[in-house]
């Protein structure tokens with residue numbers, strides 16, 4: 010755990026949110042002991058429509074979630090006062106940004122409020138409180154994946170990295186890409202679980218929008234958790250290059266079609282590739298599986314090379330889905346971390362309903378794509394700069410290069426100065442690789 014992550018984990022709860030909730034007889038506090046964590050875990054399961062957790066599941070969750078800071082809201086007047094009526098989890102993890110660098114991000118998860126206590130501002134107090142705490146510690150961005158799209162824009166989050174869900178008819182798709190080098194083999198799930206973290210560590214800096222993954226993710230994907238459901242369905246595969254180095258990993262499941270056995274369904278749970286050969290070989294393996302009439306995959310990029318490997322692009326039905334939500338907390342630190350698509354100068358006027366990221370900033374990008382950021386007064390705009398007035402939600406939307414500023418301007422969400430200002434700002438803030446996050450958290 011980095012020093013920043015340790016400080017975030019141990020920080021006191023936000024005083025403003027605590028006072029707001031206390032005025033309603035509610036207690037905001039850190040969830041600490043094993044018994045508290047188990048009670049919290051049961052409430053989160055209920056909040057996400059899951060069944061009550063068994064002792065085995067509680068043990069598995071507790072063992073795998075120590076990295077998470079857990080905060081609960083308690084109602085002392087409730088019949089079970091030890092069960093929180095509101096929950097949130099947060100931890101600091103590296104978020105990849107355009108250009109190969111990473112920034113620390115407050116990853117937010119497990120936001121639930123008991124149906125008995127909804128629509129009284131408890132979720133707002135929890136989310137705002139954790140954002141203020143992270144910002145006060147110097148965490149430059151926050152991020153999350155969502156159950157419902159409309160929830161987090163009000164706090165400054167935007168869908169910065171969309172992904173795609175695919176349904177492919179492999180019997181129609183064909184293949185027009187070169188034959189990939191290397192070999193593909195089945196491996197035991199336990200072996201896959203050992204290999205995955207290191208491969209992800211190598212791949213993720215080059216994928217804007219990807220987040221350092223908790224160890225628990227690999228157990229879930231490989232079915233190696235003691236409480237795993239349907240683990241026996243999971244098939245694990247590796248790709249190795251000519252030197253025998255593992256360059257790609259795949260886990261998938263198959264569901265028989267009782268009406269037509271030869272048109273069963275294969276679902277790609279996770280496909281990770283470090284090289285073009287590994288990427289092509291693993292996709293080709295999936296598309297060539299016998300007895301499969303449909304291949305499903307999700308959390309793929311909006312600009313997936315796979316589309317250009319298919320002889321018949323209409324064999325693939327592709328749906329774009331909002332996925333990784335990002336919220337800038339510290340404008341200069343966040344903007345200085347990424348690289349830019351073109352040189353130039355932007356005068357940014359940023360508004361923020363929570364006040365955290367509001368201000369006037371000058372972003373100067375050199376020919377090498379690196380940016381420097383200075384605070385400026387609102388009327389100080391150098392000649393040649395494009396003035397961009399936007400909310401923190403729109404800044405966050407454009408942060409990873411996943412949406413063009415020209416598109417946001419055309420949608421009326423961003424205002425730019427001068428003829429062609431939106432296009433120049435779009436070239437600067439744009440990036441050649443679509444951002445993506447490969448999992449949910």
Ligand SMILES: CC(=O)SCCNC(=O)CCNC(=O)[C@H](O)C(C)(C)COP(=O)(O)OP(=O)(O)OC[C@H]1O[C@@H](n2cnc3c(N)ncnc32)[C@H](O)[C@@H]1OP(=O)(O)O
Pocket residue numbers: 056057117118119120121122123126127128129130131132133134153154155156157159160163
């Ligand atoms: C990162 C994650 O964990 S995503 C998972 C979110 N959690 C879930 O989906 C679990 C099921 N849902 C719940 O537990 C709750 O309904 C929550 C957490 C979504 C909302 O909790 P509440 O305490 O009722 O929210 P709260 O009263 O603080 O409302 C905050 C704002 O969100 C709005 N809001 C709350 N729920 C919804 C919703 N389902 N759709 C749209 N807006 C909503 C409120 O109108 C309010 O708006 P305003 O403050 O701008 O006027």
